[in-house]
Amino acid sequence: MPIHEKSLIRPENLKTHDQLVIDGVDVSGHWSTFIESRVVSDYNEALEAEIASLPGGEHIHRCWQCGSCTNSCTVNAINPDFNPRYWIYLIRMGMESELLRDKDIIWQCVSCNKCTYACPRDVFPEGVMKATAHWLERKGHTAKSPSMHFDEVFAEQVLKTGRIEESRTIRRFFARTKQGLFQDWMVEMVKGLLRGLPVGLLTRMGLATLIAPRTSNWSKASAAIQEYIDEQHTKQEEAMSLAQLIDTARRDAAA
Amino acid sequence: MTTKDKYKKVAYYPGCALEGTGHAYNRSTKAVGKALGLDLVEVKNWNCCGAMEVKNIDPKIQTYLSSRVMSVAANEMGMDVVMAPCNGCYHNLKKAEYDLKNDPSSVDVVGKLSDKAGHQAYKSGQVETIHALDWIKGAIGEEGLKERIKNSLAGIKIANYYGCMYTRPRHIFPEKDQGPGSESTSKPHFMDDLLAAAGAENVDFPLKTACCGGAHTMSDSDTSTRLVLNILKAAKMAGADVIATECPTCHSGLEMHQIRAEKRLGEKVDIKILYFTQLIGMALGLKPKKVGVHENVSDSMSFLKEKGLA
Numbered sequence: 001m002p003i004h005e006k007s008l009i010r011p012e013n014l015k016t017h018d019q020l021v022i023d024g025v026d027v028s029g030h031w032s033t034f035i036e037s038r039v040v041s042d043y044n045e046a047l048e049a050e051i052a053s054l055p056g057g058e059h060i061h062r063c064w065q066c067g068s069c070t071n072s073c074t075v076n077a078i079n080p081d082f083n084p085r086y087w088i089y090l091i092r093m094g095m096e097s098e099l100l101r102d103k104d105i106i107w108q109c110v111s112c113n114k115c116t117y118a119c120p121r122d123v124f125p126e127g128v129m130k131a132t133a134h135w136l137e138r139k140g141h142t143a144k145s146p147s148m149h150f151d152e153v154f155a156e157q158v159l160k161t162g163r164i165e166e167s168r169t170i171r172r173f174f175a176r177t178k179q180g181l182f183q184d185w186m187v188e189m190v191k192g193l194l195r196g197l198p199v200g201l202l203t204r205m206g207l208a209t210l211i212a213p214r215t216s217n218w219s220k221a222s223a224a225i226q227e228y229i230d231e232q233h234t235k236q237e238e239a240m241s242l243a244q245l246i247d248t249a250r251r252d253a254a255a
Numbered sequence: 256m257t258t259k260d261k262y263k264k265v266a267y268y269p270g271c272a273l274e275g276t277g278h279a280y281n282r283s284t285k286a287v288g289k290a291l292g293l294d295l296v297e298v299k300n301w302n303c304c305g306a307m308e309v310k311n312i313d314p315k316i317q318t319y320l321s322s323r324v325m326s327v328a329a330n331e332m333g334m335d336v337v338m339a340p341c342n343g344c345y346h347n348l349k350k351a352e353y354d355l356k357n358d359p360s361s362v363d364v365v366g367k368l369s370d371k372a373g374h375q376a377y378k379s380g381q382v383e384t385i386h387a388l389d390w391i392k393g394a395i396g397e398e399g400l401k402e403r404i405k406n407s408l409a410g411i412k413i414a415n416y417y418g419c420m421y422t423r424p425r426h427i428f429p430e431k432d433q434g435p436g437s438e439s440t441s442k443p444h445f446m447d448d449l450l451a452a453a454g455a456e457n458v459d460f461p462l463k464t465a466c467c468g469g470a471h472t473m474s475d476s477d478t479s480t481r482l483v484l485n486i487l488k489a490a491k492m493a494g495a496d497v498i499a500t501e502c503p504t505c506h507s508g509l510e511m512h513q514i515r516a517e518k519r520l521g522e523k524v525d526i527k528i529l530y531f532t533q534l535i536g537m538a539l540g541l542k543p544k545k546v547g548v549h550e551n552v553s554d555s556m557s558f559l560k561e562k563g564l565a
Contacts, residue, residue, distance in 0.1 A: 055314050074466040078481055108475055110482070111307055112466035113423035117440070124424075130311055146474035147311075154308035158320070162302040164271035173473055185515040189552050192514070196549030196556075201278050213274060215302040221323070221372035225316055228368060232313055 009035055044096040046247035051091050053239030054134050055232075056127025063088045069115035069125040075108055082108065084115060084125045087132060099132075100141055107133040107145035138240070149176050159222050162215025165208045262385070262394035266334035267295035268324055270344040271303050277341065277503025279547030283532035284340045284387055286546050290539045291403065293394050298328050298337065304347040307470050318361050319368045321351035325384070326369065326377035340387035340532070342502035346420035346427070348384040353427040355379040386421065387532060388445040388501060389438075397452035405540035407454030411562055413534070414460035414490035414498045415446040418505040422464055446501055446531050453538035458493040462486050469504040472511065480519060483512035487524040496558065499531040506530060510552040527555040537564045 013036040020032045044050075051057040063085075070076050070085040082105055090099045109129035116126050136142045144152075153172045157164055174181050193202075215221075273281035288295045301324050303309070305317030325348060328334045339345040354361040356379040369376035385393070391400070422440040425431065431438045438445050443464065447457045465486055468479030486509065490498050500506040509528050517523045528551070536546035543565045548555060559565040 074468075074482065075478070078478065108471070108478060110466050110468050110475075110478065111470045112419040114419075114466070116424040117422075122426075126424075127314075147471055150474045151308040151311045154306065155312045155316075158303045158305070158309055163274075164303050164306070166272065166275040170473060177474075185511065185518045188514045188518065189511055192510070192552040192554065193550075195554055196551065198278075198547075198550040201547075201550045204278070205275060208275065213271075216300055217373075218302070221302075221368070224368045224371035225319065227371075228316065228364065229313055232315075 010038075013038065038098075040095055040098060042097055043094040044247055045094045045250055046244055047094045047096055047099075048092050049246075050240045050244070051128065051131050051135055053236055054131035056124065056129075057131030057135075058127070059121075059123050060088060060091060060128050060131075062121040063092065063123045064121055065089060066120060068118040068120065069123070072114040072118040074110055074112045074114060079105065079108075081105060084109075084129060088123070088125065088128060091128075091132065100136075103136050103142050106136060107142075107147050109133070135240075138236075146177050149173060157212075159225060161212050162218040162221070163213050165212050167205065167209055168212060258393040259396070261336060261383075262293070262338075262390055264294035264296065265336040265338040265385070265390060266298050266328040266332060266382070268298045268301055268304075268328070268337050268339045268344055268348070270301075270339060270341045271306075272341055272343070272503035272507075276507045279550035280340055280503050280506065280530045280532060282545075282547035282550065283530055283536050286541055287391070287532050287536045287539065290536065290541060291391070291395050293390070295338070296332065296334065298324055299331060301327065304339075304344045306343050306347065310347070315354075315361060315364045317347060318351045318354045319365050321347045322355060322365045322377040323369070323372070323374065324348065325351065325382050326375055329377065329381035330375040335382055337382050337384050338387060338390045339384060340501070341504075342386070342418055342420040343504055345384065345386045349427045351377075352379055352384060353429075386445075386501070388421075388449065391449055391535070392445050397448055400449060400452040400535070404453055404538050406538050406564060408450065408534060408538050408562075408564075409454040409456075411455045411534075412458050412494055412496045413450055413455045414458050414493055414495035415443075415450065415463060415531075416460070416486065416490070416498050416500055416505060416509075417443045417446065417463050418469070418500075418502050419464065419466050421501065446499060450499060450531060450534060453535055455534065455538075458490075458495045460490055460493045460495065462489045465489075467505050467508040467512075469502075469508045472504070472508050476512075476515065477519070479508060480512045480515045483509055484516045484520065484522055484524070487513060487516070487526055491524055491526050495526060497527040497529055497534070497555070499529060499534055501531050507552070513553065527558050528553045529555060 015034050015036055016030060017032045018028060020027050052060055067085045070083050075082040111126050113126050116124050119125060137144055150173050154169055157169055269281050302320060305320035310317040325337060328337045339348055366376045422443055425440045431440050451457055466482055468482040472479045533546040533548055543559055556565060
């Protein structure tokens with residue numbers, strides 16, 4: 001199915017005259033529809049380099065815009081505004097303000113990797129989506145997404161104990177995103193679990209909530225991982241601000 | 256050494272989910288192994304594979320975490336096969352293997368982190384990572400399974416649901432798509448093969464590798480509910496009584512959003528959700544409790560009774 005690019009035309013750019021006669025021909029209503037062209041004046045020439053400096057974004061330059069990613073995309077099927085091909089295009093062109101129009105949905109990529117499977121150029125669009133979502137947050141364009149909160153809660157627990165105890169991760173995630181734990185479906189799930197009276201499992205889970213399961217002798221691995229994450233973070237910050245500096249210098253030179 | 260012999264005794268990596276919400280999968284995998292005379296040796300002092308979440312924070316940390324599990328199996332236990340029933344764990348170990356084989360910078364990071372953590376670094380090729388499907392198919396095979404069936408699944412219509420991480424992205428699964436006998440990444444069939452050998456009727460299910468939205472099951476639940484609803488409805492329309500699963504995240508996602516779809520969207524789809532190992536276990540003559548049917552959130556007891564399995 002081809003991408004319905006008409007969805008990229010903004011409603012406010014569609015101009016129609018209710019009453020219009022040109023050279024004696026009545027073109028009132030939709031006969032006179034024309035699309036006002038988009039004017040983009042604020043290019044960020046460093047945008048591609050910034051995204052490429054973040055994990056997952058490394059191969060964005062390989063894209064040749066075939067659209068296989070959007071065509072295979074799980075999220076695109078339920079939200080046509082979710083368009084990886086188009087975002088990769090915007091990033092490579094440096095059209096930052098256009099990209100920001102979709103800033104609140106980019107994090108919704110479900111990492112199903114259908115795009116990565118379909119991509120003939122090994123762009124790894126799933127990685128590009130993650131890199132773009134991180135870029136948006138680190139540049140302050142969006143607040144931390146629920147997904148980012150979940151990743152952080154999860155990673156913190158892995159660093160601390162080496163393992164995940166799910167109920168703890170879920171409780172912390174709900175607390176951090178300020179959601180109530182007793183959602184109607186959650187109550188139904190617990191009821192479903194209790195129906196079978198899995199005494200052994202309930203005891204295990206209860207104990208795990210009290211004493212987190214952990215990998216022994218984990219402290220050295222944990223410290224090493226934290227050190228690596230911090231190092232990478234600094235490098236990425238440098239790469240992102242460096243890219244920005246180059247861009248500012250270019251703009252100054254042009255002016 | 257043939258695959259049959261090689262898979263007789265394998266290192267078992269249950270992973271975090273199988274110790275919690277996916278415990279029924281853990282229980283049924285072990286029970287099936289025992290019933291088939293296969294030996295599972297749990298990886299000593301294992302850690303989380305990194306899952307999707309740590310990969311999102313930094314992919315190389317995920318590579319390291321997964322490599323540590325393989326390093327323990329190879330260097331501390333002398334095993335050459337690691338079996339991971341969870342799609343996430345299986346996928347991550349495969350991804351780490353791929354990275355360490357093809358990306359020198361990953362080798363470098365894993366080397367440094369392993370040194371600092373005080374264990375031997377894993378080197379690509381030391382172990383073979385397999386899924387529970389590869390394990391049963393390789394060690395027993397369809398013919399072997401047929402001989403051992405005590406309680407045929409005849410009359411049960413099954414939609415086999417493989418999810419995302421078992422086949423995608425294809426480059427981390429070099430052994431798949433290698434012609435007859437190998438698994439297919441576009442139309443996987445190992446679960447179909449095993450359940451057919453156990454007597455079940457597999458329906459033509461188009462959403463075998465569709466996404467359940469597991470990555471955002473908590474952070475974007477409405478999207479996940481819509482995706483799961485598609486899967487449930489498609490299975491029902493294909494004529495299935497049961498969706499067979501092979502991943503704890505898919506399984507609990509299907510169970511959670513089956514309830515959520517009813518609560519939030521008023522859409523009720525009556526279809527049973529069981530791990531493929533639970534189905535095979537019962538076909539081998541094990542009681543539902545032995546394969547953890549009572550640990551599932553969804554209720555399939557009356558259905559199993561009706562089909563003569565309980």
